[in-house]
Amino acid sequence: MTMATAAIGIALMVLTGCGSDSEGSDGGGGEVTSPTTSTPTPPITTEAPSVDPEADGAAALRGDWEIPSEDYVLHLIEDGTFVQDYQGIEDFRTGKWSVDGTKISLVGDDGDTDEGTISGDTLVFQLGTATRVK
Template sequence: MTMVTAIIGFTLLGASACGTSEAPELDSPGSSSTSAPTSTPTVSVDPSTDAAINLRGDWEDTKAEWVVHFHEDGTYVEDYQGLEDFRVGKYSVEGSTVSLIGDDGNTDKGTIKGDTLVFKLGTLTRL
């Protein structure tokens, strides 16, 4: 019996070491899921705040050849160096910080300074 127990233990250990991307089927309500994240950002974006409303429209940095189009539904589209729809995602505003939460999993944070948006890539001004 000890030999059978050992074989089953090693088999289970080997199977668990392989790992899968599937969530366990026995998740109970309220338990945390181990499934892979979806491509949609899970950040709460409220496009109806005054700060978000003030960003709506098109912003550009001619030197960096970068344009960001902020839409009223809380999404944005970036054009970069002649490539339209280069990057898309959602945006949020907290205080003087604007976050571009890309569908690519990256988030770029910038600072609202007067009539400009200052990011590492460049400074955007309204078109």
């Protein structure tokens, strides 16, 4: 037996003797646990706008709008809520909408906001240009 093999064998015996059994006095039960860290998720504090039915431009926008190329329909409801249907999924997203001049904001219940521009008889969003459903 070489000196290196003997040294490794002795080291293994010493390390084996350092283990703990489940009946130890530390109350650990011999269980191995891994440390965990947790980052708290901040609450969503986005205040959804409410729509004044009498606000300039709001009443004129109520109704259904579509972007046919994206299979998208936007329903702007009189009470200030909206519903989006997307690629065959009805009620894909809901939330509240507001108008400020030529800007329309859709604040979803998911906390995301889509902003668009009112341009004549269309609503221009990043997804595309919506026209009124006929």
